Amino acid sequence: MTPLGVVESVAAVSAEPAATSAIELIGITKAFPGVVANDDVSLRISCGEVHCLLGENGAGKSTLMNVLSGMYQADSGQIKIDDQVVEIDSPKRALELGIGTVYQHSTLIPVMTVIENLMLGMGSGVRLPLKTSLAGLQKLASSLGIEVDPFAVTGRLALGQQQQIEIVKALWHGSKFLILDEPTSMLTPQGIAELGELIKQLKAQGLAIVFITHKLREALDLGDRISILRRGRLVAALGPDELRAGSREEIQGKIIGLMFGQEKAQLADVAEIRDELTGRRGRQLKTAPILEIEGVSVEPRRGEVGVHDVSLAVKTGEIMGVAGVDGNGQRELAEAIAGQRHIAGGHIKFLGHPITHLSVAKRQQLGLRYVTDDRLGEGIVSSVDVATNLVLKRIGQRPFWRSGGRVCTPVIQETARELVEEFDIRTPSVTTDCGTLSGGNLQKVVLARELSFGPKFVVYNKPTYGLDVKTTMAVRERIRKIAEKDEVAALLISTDLEELLDVCDRIAVLFRGKITGVVDNQPGAAEEIGRLMIGGGE
Amino acid sequence: MAEVLEISEPEAVRREAVARRGFLNRMRRGGGVLGQALVPIVLAMIVTGLILAIMGKNPFTFYDQMFSSGLFNWQGFEQTIIRMAPLLLMGAGLIVAFTAGIWNIGGDGQFLMAVAIVCGIGPSLMSAVPRALGLIILLVVSFVVGGLWTLLPAFLKARYALNEIITSLMMAFIGISLADLLIKGPFRTHLNTVPQTNVIPFQKLLPAIPGTNIHIGILLALVVVGVIYWAMTRTGFGLRMRVLGANPRAAVHSGISVFKMTMVGFFLSGALIGLAGGTEILGVWGYVRADWNPGWGFVMFAIVFLARLNMLACIPIVGFLAVVQLGGHTAAQNVGVPDDFILLFVALILLFMAVTDLLRTGRLFGRKPKEIVSVVTTAGRLEATDD
Numbered sequence: 056m057t058p059l060g061v062v063e064s065v066a067a068v069s070a071e072p073a074a075t076s077a078i079e080l081i082g083i084t085k086a087f088p089g090v091v092a093n094d095d096v097s098l099r100i101s102c103g104e105v106h107c108l109l110g111e112n113g114a115g116k117s118t119l120m121n122v123l124s125g126m127y128q129a130d131s132g133q134i135k136i137d138d139q140v141v142e143i144d145s146p147k148r149a150l151e152l153g154i155g156t157v158y159q160h161s162t163l164i165p166v167m168t169v170i171e172n173l174m175l176g177m178g179s180g181v182r183l184p185l186k187t188s189l190a191g192l193q194k195l196a197s198s199l200g201i202e203v204d205p206f207a208v209t210g211r212l213a214l215g216q217q218q219q220i221e222i223v224k225a226l227w228h229g230s231k232f233l234i235l236d237e238p239t240s241m242l243t244p245q246g247i248a249e250l251g252e253l254i255k256q257l258k259a260q261g262l263a264i265v266f267i268t269h270k271l272r273e274a275l276d277l278g279d280r281i282s283i284l285r286r287g288r289l290v291a292a293l294g295p296d297e298l299r300a301g302s303r304e305e306i307q308g309k310i311i312g313l314m315f316g317q318e319k320a321q322l323a324d325v326a327e328i329r330d331e332l333t334g335r336r337g338r339q340l341k342t343a344p345i346l347e348i349e350g351v352s353v354e355p356r357r358g359e360v361g362v363h364d365v366s367l368a369v370k371t372g373e374i375m376g377v378a379g380v381d382g383n384g385q386r387e388l389a390e391a392i393a394g395q396r397h398i399a400g401g402h403i404k405f406l407g408h409p410i411t412h413l414s415v416a417k418r419q420q421l422g423l424r425y426v427t428d429d430r431l432g433e434g435i436v437s438s439v440d441v442a443t444n445l446v447l448k449r450i451g452q453r454p455f456w457r458s459g460g461r462v463c464t465p466v467i468q469e470t471a472r473e474l475v476e477e478f479d480i481r482t483p484s485v486t487t488d489c490g491t492l493s494g495g496n497l498q499k500v501v502l503a504r505e506l507s508f509g510p511k512f513v514v515y516n517k518p519t520y521g522l523d524v525k526t527t528m529a530v531r532e533r534i535r536k537i538a539e540k541d542e543v544a545a546l547l548i549s550t551d552l553e554e555l556l557d558v559c560d561r562i563a564v565l566f567r568g569k570i571t572g573v574v575d576n577q578p579g580a581a582e583e584i585g586r587l588m589i590g591g592g593e
Numbered sequence: 594m595a596e597v598l599e600i601s602e603p604e605a606v607r608r609e610a611v612a613r614r615g616f617l618n619r620m621r622r623g624g625g626v627l628g629q630a631l632v633p634i635v636l637a638m639i640v641t642g643l644i645l646a647i648m649g650k651n652p653f654t655f656y657d658q659m660f661s662s663g664l665f666n667w668q669g670f671e672q673t674i675i676r677m678a679p680l681l682l683m684g685a686g687l688i689v690a691f692t693a694g695i696w697n698i699g700g701d702g703q704f705l706m707a708v709a710i711v712c713g714i715g716p717s718l719m720s721a722v723p724r725a726l727g728l729i730i731l732l733v734v735s736f737v738v739g740g741l742w743t744l745l746p747a748f749l750k751a752r753y754a755l756n757e758i759i760t761s762l763m764m765a766f767i768g769i770s771l772a773d774l775l776i777k778g779p780f781r782t783h784l785n786t787v788p789q790t791n792v793i794p795f796q797k798l799l800p801a802i803p804g805t806n807i808h809i810g811i812l813l814a815l816v817v818v819g820v821i822y823w824a825m826t827r828t829g830f831g832l833r834m835r836v837l838g839a840n841p842r843a844a845v846h847s848g849i850s851v852f853k854m855t856m857v858g859f860f861l862s863g864a865l866i867g868l869a870g871g872t873e874i875l876g877v878w879g880y881v882r883a884d885w886n887p888g889w890g891f892v893m894f895a896i897v898f899l900a901r902l903n904m905l906a907c908i909p910i911v912g913f914l915a916v917v918q919l920g921g922h923t924a925a926q927n928v929g930v931p932d933d934f935i936l937l938f939v940a941l942i943l944l945f946m947a948v949t950d951l952l953r954t955g956r957l958f959g960r961k962p963k964e965i966v967s968v969v970t971t972a973g974r975l976e977a978t979d980d
Contacts, residue, residue: 393846394848395845395846414848414850415845415846415847415848416848416849416850417848418848419848425846427846429842432840432842432843433840433842433843433845433846434843434846435840435843436835436836436839436840436843437839437840438839438840439832439835439836439839443832447836447843447847448847448848450829450832450833450836450847450849451829451830451833452829456828456829460828460829460830461827461828462827462828462829462832
């Protein structure tokens with residue numbers, strides 16, 4: 056492809072509707088050792104439509120799309136494009152057929168810059184088409200309404216920004232079919248709204264879009280069709296007519312039944328919790344502060360905004376929310392509190408004592424915990440078993456290690472079994488390598504580790520990102536419960552405003568590394584936070 | 594530990610079974626590693642044989658000579674075991690570092706610095722103090738000198754995240770040259786026209802295992818190998834090192850002091866390599882000549898990967914390497930090919946190791962080649978045709 060082709064192909068999409076009318080998946084079956092991920096699934100994805108693929112974690116949504124995008128080959132079944140049987144034996148082939156994919160997990164090369172990532176594999180000339188690529192990126196970015204620093208190293212960007220680059224990448228060569236695998240899980244409310252607009256626009260241009268999600272609301276908002284997967288099987292496909300027949304609540308109820316099957320009863324509990332939650336308002340606590348942050352600043356790394364002169368005080372038993380668009384200093388703040396990052400100025404006091412110069416391990420021992428948002432990157436060690444990951448922050452400590460340093464495997468495994476039970480971690484055994492667990496279960500491992508052994512204060516960084524409805528509700532309930540019953544205070548960082556309003560007592564808003572305001576969680580808080588999230592009075 | 598003692602009997606039996614199974618699994622895994630090492634060795638032997646045949650030499654004579662002089666002949670066998678001692682210690686040093694993701698490339702520098710210092714102070718020290726005390730002091734000295742030679746790259750890595758591949762390699766160049774400088778300068782004796790150090794008398798070197806000519810260095814090496822294996826797999830220290838190697842960010846996140854572990858891991862690595870030097874000098878030579886550099890650091894670098902960083906699997910593979918080095922030396926002379934031919938053989942083993950790894954698991958360096966390709970292709974369409 057000539058460098059100019061980049062720009063042209065993007066333009067081409069808008070100029071003429073794609074000639075191809077549909078992709079058909081016929082009887083796709085894909086099994087992995089011990090699990091049938093897709094069992095005889097048939098789907099038709101038409102151009103000019105948004106086809107939502109709905110199902111809880113592990114239902115086989117991603118596997119199905121990996122078959123379509125050439126990452127996996129189906130054990131049986133066919134794929135047809137325009138009634139022509141096609142063999143998609145590699146991601147490259149999928150791209151040639153016009154199938155662009157935004158994967159749930161990053162496929163960017165973290166050490167390369169944005170523009171380098173986009174230029175990968177372009178052309179066969181000696182020189183990289185830098186100039187034209189920059190122009191192409193600028194055009195694409197402005198049409199998507201996003202700001203991208205082409206020379207930022209992608210690995211240093213916030214997850215939300217990386218996701219945006221992924222979408223740019225999938226559109227880079229003007230695909231006719233776009234697969235979005237849980238694209239909103241890392242985006243802010245505004246980001247999701249923007250993505251929704253973009254999807255409508257792309258749809259109008261004649262693209263076929265597969266939108267994988269486990270969020271019912273998104274599926275109902277965006278989908279022209281909804282196909283529901285459960286345990287690898289297609290249990291229902293709702294067309295546009297069916298989606299319009301009846302009120303939103305009726306359809307919602309119907310879909311929930313289809314998604315969770317016999318576990319419907321349990322879901323009723325979730326619904327109850329939900330009702331309780333929506334009625335919930337922040338508590339006005341009069342307890343002493345447990346964590347005091349005074350004028351803390353953190354130097355930004357490339358692609359970050361850093362933290363500037365942030366002061367916050369969280370009371371014992373309180374849940375303090377931190378709202379803000381992704382990449383406004385959330386991770387920097389969390390890492391500074393956890394001790395993973397050096398602070399340039401200010402003080403942090405915990406239980407009335409300064410901890411600014413204490414190590415991560417010391418803070419951990421004092422009961423200060425950090426649930427990271429980067430589960431795979433730093434939360435767990437994938438090549439080490441579940442049991443060891445559960446005690447990863449207590450290495451060398453009794454009773455898991457004897458005073459001579461010798462490991463006490465039975466004790467570790469017994470403790471791990473209890474935690475697996477308590478936190479409902481789905482794993483074949485505690486000696487399974489942690490990397491083989493699904494995203495939701497990884498999060499449970501991280502939570503189990505941080506919330507056991509005497510926590511007093513927990514920093515949660517996007518604790519429900521990428522989790523299904525049930526797990527999300529369970530996690531939120533746990534955060535509330537340990538705050539109310541055990542007086543474990545929390546700093547809950549989230550880009551999901553609904554979540555913050557559900558769980559928090561007070562909500563601070565972080566904008567460009569500064570706190571623009573702290574709002575009590577009372578009626579009308581959402582509007583106030585929305586105002587502060589875009590800079591407030593500024 | 595009270596709760597452990599209170600487990601009901603069937604539970605205890607079950608645990609024991611699990612523990613035993615764990616042991617068997619480890620043995621099996623070790624065996625698997627060995628099997629994986631065997632295939633490339635056989636393939637390398639075939640290709641080396643073909644090359645020999647093309648050169649007009651009889652490959653069967655070569656291999657016959659190699660094994661008979663390196664293994665099936667008591668004296669050769671003794672030499673092989675003697676050679677294994679420093680190689681095993683070096684292997685232990687490299688495995689410690691590599692497990693923690695510390696790429697200590699400078700083994701030869703650490704080795705030779707330890708050798709030079711031991712030879713420099715050894716002769717006078719051994720004449721001043723009792724033999725056992727002197728030997729222990731010198732072994733400790735070699736351990737410490739090897740470790741100290743890693744301090745700079747370790748600090749630069751731990752504090753400034755400077756790439757230790759470069760710094761440790763640079764320190765190796767400096768170490769090799771400085772060792773030479775010491776041997777040709779302050780440590781030089783005038784007994785010989787060739788620059789060399791004074792000599793520790795043979796009867797003051799490491800004692801032999803009774804009934805053999807094998808010095809006790811091999812026992813020291815085996816103990817070290819056992820301790821390192823135990824420490825890396827069964828202790829908190831080992832787990833910290835493994836976590837650091839497997840996911841450095843998780844190490845930071847879980848409160849492991851990356852600075853401390855990097856310093857300690859690097860030091861221990863260099864120290865064990867230094868100890869290898871001390872053992873070789875105190876077991877075999879008693880002195881060192883200028884420009885002596887066996888270059889085992891680089892060979893062992895490859896060998897520990899052949900053993901997949903498994904300390905126990907390292908033992909037989911090091912044994913084989915010793916046979917190839919010593920028996921191969923004799924065989925090369927007798928068959929009439931240059932000594933460097935042995936290096937060709939070792940290189941072929943490594944090449945086949947990579948190839949069989951790829952064929953057996955479909956994975957190269959732990960990744961599917963397809964994955965590697967897909968990272969590139971999904972990033973952008975390869976469209977050579979449009980150009």
